[in-house]
Amino acid sequence: MDQDTMETTQPDAEGTVQRAPVMSHTGLHYLVFLKRFSQLARPGSYLEIGTRDGSSLAAFDCDAICVDPNMRPKPAALNRPRTFCFQMTSDRFFHETDVRSIFPHGVDVAFLDGMHRYEFLLRDFINAERCCHPRSTIVVHDCFPAEPRLTGRVPTGGAWAGDVWKLVPILNELRKDLVLRRLDCPPTGLLVVQNVDPGSETLQRNYHAAVKRYAPTTLEEYGVERLWSEVELVKSRELVEDEELWSLTMSTY
Numbered sequence: 001m002d003q004d005t006m007e008t009t010q011p012d013a014e015g016t017v018q019r020a021p022v023m024s025h026t027g028l029h030y031l032v033f034l035k036r037f038s039q040l041a042r043p044g045s046y047l048e049i050g051t052r053d054g055s056s057l058a059a060f061d062c063d064a065i066c067v068d069p070n071m072r073p074k075p076a077a078l079n080r081p082r083t084f085c086f087q088m089t090s091d092r093f094f095h096e097t098d099v100r101s102i103f104p105h106g107v108d109v110a111f112l113d114g115m116h117r118y119e120f121l122l123r124d125f126i127n128a129e130r131c132c133h134p135r136s137t138i139v140v141h142d143c144f145p146a147e148p149r150l151t152g153r154v155p156t157g158g159a160w161a162g163d164v165w166k167l168v169p170i171l172n173e174l175r176k177d178l179v180l181r182r183l184d185c186p187p188t189g190l191l192v193v194q195n196v197d198p199g200s201e202t203l204q205r206n207y208h209a210a211v212k213r214y215a216p217t218t219l220e221e222y223g224v225e226r227l228w229s230e231v232e233l234v235k236s237r238e239l240v241e242d243e244e245l246w247s248l249t250m251s252t253y
């Protein structure tokens with residue numbers, strides 16, 4: 001059994017205990033990983049879509065742009081010389097803002113954690129990639145939920161990953177030039193994207209067709225194991241502790 005799966009015991013109708021494999025992320029919590037990532041990669045520019053109280057923003061101490069129509073960043077999240085806050089949707093931000101007027105060399109690291117619907121995330125990815133340079137890293141939250149019940153289109157209270165997981169098969173299918181990795185960071189994994197191409201128009205050209213094609217697909221039908229197995233696993237604890245693994249897999253700025 002894969003190390004990031006575990007077993008659970010479930011009595012059936014007759015009371016017999018069945019052992020069923022349950023997928024789980026057993027690495028560093030995503031906020032702990034982001035902090036270590038920031039310390040090791042030392043980015044000079046950070047773009048964040050979806051800030052809320054600034055917990056992920058606080059992991060980075062470089063110049064930052066953060067975008068959220070409803071942000072309430074705590075003081076610790078603003079502990080850097082320059083934070084550019086845009087209190088608006090990401091679609092409006094990208095429409096109105098020339099990111100290169102703030103970061104002329106492009107964004108070193110982007111973290112996408114805004115609206116948890118796949119068509120929104122696909123647009124965020126397309127727009128963020130345009131603001132990147134070839135050595136940028138795009139980190140995406142919530143793409144590897146372990147349970148289909150977290151993946152509805154509408155939040156029901158409590159944990160909600162939404163259906164942003166659909167970005168994984170879309171990128172796999174349309175952008176074979178990208179390097180995709182899955183990090184085992186609870187609660188819902190991180191997708192790390194490298195070898196980005198700010199000039200690529202493939203996703204933009206195929207946006208409507210991809211959104212239409214994946215609209216009826218549910219994670220129950222698609223399968224959690226299939227989704228997780230489509231992207232190479234990198235163990236977050238090993239990554240931050242092993243200098244060689246880091247230099248083989250991650251950019252430093």
Ligand SMILES: C[S@@+](CC[C@H](N)C(=O)[O-])C[C@H]1O[C@@H](n2cnc3c(N)ncnc32)[C@H](O)[C@@H]1O
Nearest residue numbers: 050051052055056068069070089090113114115
């Ligand atoms: C899960 S929270 C972000 C959490 C934060 N990244 C962290 O890790 O601490 C998602 C955020 O996305 C924001 N959001 C919702 N729709 C958005 C949109 N269209 N554009 C940008 N942000 C959006 C919400 O207001 C919410 O604060």
